[in-house]
Amino acid sequence: MKAAVLYEINTPLKIEEFDLPDTGPNQVRVRIIASGVCHSDWHVVKGDWPHIPIPSILGHEGAGIVEEVGSQVSGVREGDHVILSWKRSCGYCEMCQKGFPTLCELPPDTSTLPRFPGEQRTMEKMAGLGTFGTHALVPQDAVVSIDKDMPFAQAALIGCGVMTGVGAAINTAQVQQGSSVAVFGCGGVGLNCIQGAAIAGAEPIIAVDVRDNKLEMAKRFGATDTVNASKEDAVARIQELSGGPGVHYAFEAIGVTGEPFLQAIxxxxxxxxxxxxxxxxxxxxVALDARMLMHEKTVIGSYYGSARPHVDFSRLIRLYKAGKLNLDELVTRTYPLEGVNEAFEALGRGEVARSVLMFD
Ligand SMILES: [Zn+2]
Ligand SMILES: [Zn+2]
Known part of the structure; x- marks a missing residue:
């Protein structure tokens, strides 16, 4: 297999050859067809997330075709088309049993790591997946079978950005019909918070960003109003658009500094x-004036859109097929594996909703 490896922060990824270990009884070997280039990969490249070990094969937003299944695998077969889930779940712990499998504390399976050719030395892979590679060996709980008529690039995005954004609106916040929403940041995740709020029937849906090209895009994903935070006071404008008291739900989908987070509150x-x-x-x-929360505001984190991958991935595909979830316009550009560094540059310049690496 070939894969793109980050050896040191702020350096280009290198394409290398690896061997996969034999497929274990509960494991599935997937030929990756499409992998989204997510902001989280970019965080690792920039050194924002020292908890992710490097060197590592990056990529965690992928879809592909099952090539081989282990002897104990059930529910997925050779030839199945699948979306990969980057968070494992055991199925038995409190969080799994309560319906929050992405909060399961099961760590990534280290027995699936690729090896350098002819050596025992292994290579780390992001989130236990490493989808910037032609193949991935993963535990069976990390694959979700999908309809074969679903295009791979669009399917891949469901594996992280779409699930994270739409899920934050419809699962974590459970946005109510007719309620008002503001979304800070109109990147891959923010656009999906916006369309999640639109699916839930919110109105108005106010998109906030500092780039006009992103605000234009936000309108095509369901934003009813836009605010350029570099040109006007975002909080005041949102209060005005919501009729005075502010919005029922505000989403911070940037994750860069504390300021938009405070504005969202x-x-x-x-x-x-x-x-x-x-x-x-x-x-x-984040320095917070404690009195900001006095009027019974709730601040909650959202992790992977409170996803139940085996339920929600197919739900998102149904919404896409019904014309209610815009995935086609999220796929702004495609690149071969060798174009991964170019894709990061486009992401850094804020030019794309999503770039997708496509492997033959
Ligand atoms: Zn991601
Ligand atoms: Zn669990």
Whole structure:
């Protein structure tokens, strides 16, 4: 197999050859067809997330075809088309049993790591997947079978950005019909918070960003109003658009600094919910005036959109097929595996909703 490896932070990824270990009884070998280039991969490249070990094969938003299944695998067969889930779940712990499998504490399976050719030395892979590679060996709980008529690039995005954004709105926050919503940040995740809010029937849906090209895109994903935070006071404008008291739900989908997070709390109305979706760099402090929460506001984190991958991935595919979930316009550009560094540059410049690496 070939895969793109990050050896040191802020350096280009290198394409290398690896061998996969034999497929274990509960494991599945997937030929990756499409892999989204997610902001989380970019965080690792920039050194924002020292908890992810490097060197490592990056990529965690993938879809492909099952090539081989272990002897104990059930529910997925050779030839199945699958989306990979980057968070394992045991099925038995409190969080799994309560319906929050992405909060399961089961660590990635280290027996699936690729090896350098002819050596025992292994290579780490992001989130236990490493989808910037032509193949991935994964535990069976990390694959979800999908309809064969689903295009791979669009399917791959469900594996992280779409699930994270739409799930934050419809699962974590459970946005109610007719309620007001503001979304800070119109990147891959923010656009999906917006369309999740639209699916839930919210109105208005106010998109906030500092780039006009992203705000234009937000309108095509269901935003009813846009605010350019570099040109106007975002909090004041959101309060005005919501008729005075602020929005019922505000989503922070940037994860860069504390400022938009505070603005998201400030523009949330009394008893409203602020959802922290963006994955900030480790050690990002947020200084909060304690009185900000006095009027019974709730601040909640959202992890992987509170996903139940085996339920929600197919639900998102149904919404896509019904014309209610816009995945086609998220796939802004495609690149071969060798174009991975170019894809990161486009992401860094804010040019794309999503770039997708496509392997033959
Ligand atoms: Zn991601
Ligand atoms: Zn569990």
């Amino acid at each position: 400030q523009c949330t109305r009394r008893r409203g919910i602020t959802v922290f979706v963006g994955h900030a760099p480790e050690g990002t402090p």
